[in-house]
Amino acid sequence: MRTALCDRLGIEHPIIGFTPSEHVAAAISRAGGLGVLGCVRFNDADELDAVLDWMDENTGGRPYGVDVVMPSTVPAEAADVDLEAMIPDEHREFVRRTLTSLGVPELPDDAAKGDAVLGWLHSVARSHVDVALKHPVKLIANALGSPPPDVIGRAHEHGVLVAALAGKAEHARRHVDKGVDIVVAQGHEAGGHTGEIATMVLVPEIVDAVGEEVPVLAAGGIGSGRQVAAALALGASGAWMGSYWLATKEYTMTLGESAMQRALLAADSSDTVRTRIYTGKPARLLKTRWTDAWSEQDAPSPLPMPLQNILVSEAHQRIMRSDDPEVVSMPVGQIVGRMNAVRDVDEVMRDLLREAGETFTRLDGIR
Template identity: 40%
Template sequence: MFAFSHCRDVVAAVSRAGGFGVLGGSGFTPETLERELRWIDEHVEGRPYGVDILIPENQPVGRLVAMEELARGISEQHRRFVVDLLARHDVVLSFEETISSKRPPTLPDIAEALLEIAFRHPIRLIANALGLAPAAMIEGGRKHGVPVAALVGAKEHALRQVATGVDILIAQGTEAGGHCGEVSTLVLVPEVIRAIASVKPVPVLAAGGIMNGRQMAGCMAMGAQGVWTGSVWLATNEAETSETFREKMIAASSRDTVRSRARTGKPCRQLRSPWHDAWEAADSPGALPMPYMPMLSVPAFAQIDKLADGGHVGAQSLVSYFVGQGVGLVDSVRPAGAVVQDFKQDYAAALEDLLASIGE
């Protein structure tokens, strides 16, 4: 069981409990990633862990594009739209504050620097999403003896990744939080396994909506050799999520998420809020592509989260985060280690039921 999280505490806790923690590294600078991985090395007790670096295959910008040029790619109309959207909920953000001054981590130069940092540590897995695993990742994995994994949302993606040389495929269904495709996990996993069987039968991990051990057992029964989980860790004591968002998770149903471009510029599942409704409205200027859209959404959500944590009602209504349809199965906040143990017990119980069903 692989556990993707942006929080080092979750990664270490899961690995110590017998799972395999994977740190989402794309929210960090090279300097902060180095600090986070050093901390994990000191707290993981020698257990395996991995790193996920978001290196998109397609972005409409040059490799070394300057921040000034990036800023010019965001229209005044888009910036005014954000200011007005927040103002309707009594959240104040000035026009000058609408664009992040931080260089987007998905740009090739930053992403490759993060990759270099990751390989300096005793990681046991490196993973990529949003397109083919780049040559630098494949070559680095070979050099350092680290398996390379790639997320795929369609069998065509899987075949391309295998031809590129990845070691592990993560077949992620549309139920998943974060960036995802349109095919459900139940359909995608066996489709990918069958598609690659005669080409190169690399291990396939199932992802998308997996919140407990019984679901894990179902994925293994379909032929997966493991599961990749994410949303379930957002409702843990160690997670980076705010108290407001955790409360919204517990209250949410599986129908309260939306697959939208309005935060990252690429189809990405999140908890629906008035932010997403506004970007889908007739008067919206339309979401920008990556990396422009994150440059708009990051400052906005930083202000939203700051005010929400202080009790601001309007900001609380706007609070959102990347989460899958499995949010409907969240009913409490628990320690990450306890979630791992529950997975084990549920998985064992499911196997017993399956064996009983065939008279074993």
């Protein structure tokens, strides 16, 4: 498989892999796709800098990208402490009560409780961009749409392409008008932030809206070669895959073996839920006792971004430490039903390409 996008990005296969793990990202790039490292977990720009140094040494000279989380409209951002003050007691109390009833232990005294994930803050996302542009990144993707114009401008000055996620054709149109180079059409079935329109409908719609100007990637529901081939049939120039890499050995290398990974392996495609509890915007998560608790009658409505992120930040730390497969908080798409074994990134990539090839051969017989 080789689309125009491959030449544009300097990659062999039109498979773009989003992942919070540098081990996964580097392995995807080494396997001929484009690994895109999610930056939101880095509160400290220096830490990201060090990880990108590692990427530079471990991608074998292949291209890679980064993914930041930057709302297109810059929020009026107060200092950390003021944002904390905006969180209602009712919400804090609900989180406390819920964690207790789910049997999630408190953090030990020596845990760094201040380690809330700050990557959702605009200033922190900007520091990610600053650091990334010091490295030979090929792509900066923004999970929340068009980045601000100066960010797009600076990326272009560095010869870096800018990608933006879109859940509607009108969003894609806006991104391209603002200078975005690649649109990721993220369907309803995708993990993380996602809209209402399913990949099957969304991809051709976005291709019809902007496909003559920029390449469109299909995201949501892709974890097999058949689905990659379907994405290309819909008019996409490639597949953007996120969830599927969570079930890889390389993911475990960065983020450890965990109840989360075991929960993902056990889940089927019905075991996800689209909810605002993770960030304040609708995002698809694994359905667990934690997401169930938020859909009970006594649960408060989630707060807007970034307050919800801050509200649940310590809860996420506690949940992660408790290592209980029934109380996981993890974005994942409906493709989780196809994630049934932990494999190497390289093996995943070879299977995708092999099955896509078989699909094209099968289509030859019926076209």
